[in-house]
Amino acid sequence: MRWCRVEAGKLLRMYEKMLEIRRFEEAIADLYYKGLVPSSAHLYIGQEAVAVGVCQALREGDLVITTHRGHAHNIAMGVPMDKVAAEILGRAYGTCGGRGGSMRVSSPEHGVVYACPIVGSNIPIAAGMGWAIRMRGEDRVVACFFGDGAANIGAFHEGLNLASVWKSPVVYVCENNLYALSVRTARVTSVESIAERVAAYNIPGVVVDGNDVVAVYEEAVKAVERARRGGGPTLMECRTYRWLGHHAGDPGTAYRAREEVEEWKARCPIKRVRESLMDMGLSEDVERIEAEVSKRVEEAVEKALNSPYPSPETLMDYVY
């Protein structure tokens, strides 16, 4: 049990969003195992507190740039789940007409500008987006998501250096789920913490319990504030865990011990919020949300499954 520093309505909202992501990802996993998902699906189950905690700290006009494990950020930013599902299934109704698929779900009209499946590539892009915002004298913020694996690629270093020099208003969110596909990041990384690394770029870095949505939210609020008032970028290293493998087709058992997985499942971010809400006496709201979310996810997936594929005549559209 823990008492929250956000008010009940906000916490309920967070719970709802996290549960949407969880149920949605479970439904996508199910579709994958049935052979209905072209490409694959890199699922976010277990990490829900990060996307929701950060996105709840953003406001209208703020932007997100995400990665291949990006369904959650889209949902957290309000992209309708049927459009996300349709995109994953390659249907014309999808956010990108089915062209991007699971790894590239984005919706600029909801603030999710793009999803970069080459890890770390979004880091310099976000620095440039932030530069543009500053040049125009706007006070918008960009949230840029990537994993622990991306903290070793060149674009991370080059991009952060630029963001720091330009004081780009970016919140860099490193979702540290301890593994880069099958490789335990600690084995191949020269520092213990990615947050400590960014001091080298004169950027404040903070480690956060990525399974505590309120903690993520509070740090995100600070980082967003800093960015908005011209203080430049922050890196939040959110420590979390993905329950499933790297993608839906990877069981993850070849490189992770079952005990470790179980240990992290016990720290389920959704369970923690639920407990807090129950302690606050909000069981009715909780149960209502649970019923509604399940229904909403089911309907979204149903709609997506029944929607058509793009027509062959559209293949050559938008090359330029």
Add this chain to the structure above:
Amino acid sequence: MIQALNEALREEMRRDPTVVVMGEDVAVLGGIYRVTQGLLDEFGPNRVMDTPISEEGFVGAAIGMALMGFRPVVEIMYADFMACCMNQIVNFAAKMRYMTNGKLKVPIVIRAMMGHGRGHGGEHSQVPATWFLNVPGLKIITPSTPYDAKGLLKSAIRDDSPVLFFEPYVLYRVKGLVPEGEYTVEIGKADVKRRGDDVTVVAFSAMVPRALEAAERLSEEGISVEVVDPRTLRPLDKETILDSVRRTNRLVTVEYSPKTWGMGAEVSAMVAEEAIEYLDAPIVRVAAPDVPVPVSPPLMKMTVPTVESIVSAVKSVVGV
């Protein structure tokens, strides 16, 4: 050509406040070959920016700026360095519009100098346009005169697609007539630089003047050569080339990239595919040998087609 490029940049920056210039040494120094000279004084450090040595970083950042409504013109000092930012160019700039079903546009221009002729050899002397020619979504331009350079750079800056603009070092100091007033050259249109009846010579970039010189020598021997300068390689103006071959019935291509899998290969295949019945002789490609470029001058000279080699090639298809 340097002055023509400088004028293009200046005019477009005056015309459109969203045009910004960035790259290594472009601001204070005005570019190592002075292409951006004077721009910092006129437009200030917010529009003319020196970058750190971070090609992936600043090209990625430029993409971010472009997504936010700016029109960055990025300079890559030696085109070979594009290998450092290939990921951003090929995996993101070229594809973002298509993968989002038209929701995004990336109006970025990357100007790169092809350093062959300066004598540095190796990774300062390649013709990297060929690395990108096979990537849908990019526009690729290789001007050979000051007139074309200025007109095409202006068009490139106004174009909403990502454009790679390759400037040959060896033509930087070439002089040519440029109109006083406002003009642009259309992207995607080839130019017949010299009319002829006996052979079509399709020459690329720095090879255009050599092809013209060869044509002049051949005319003294009664052989009439038509020189076609594609100017834009992607999208290629096939019709101008085909029209020429239909009249002359013979084709020679000239490039200073290595022959195997090069520019001539595409033109040859295209003509063979679409106009083989018009050919009275096999197609001959004149190109660099398949070697990296060494520094030692006698060896280096062997890596660029000479006027004599073009003359020989033409004579061989004419049957002389």
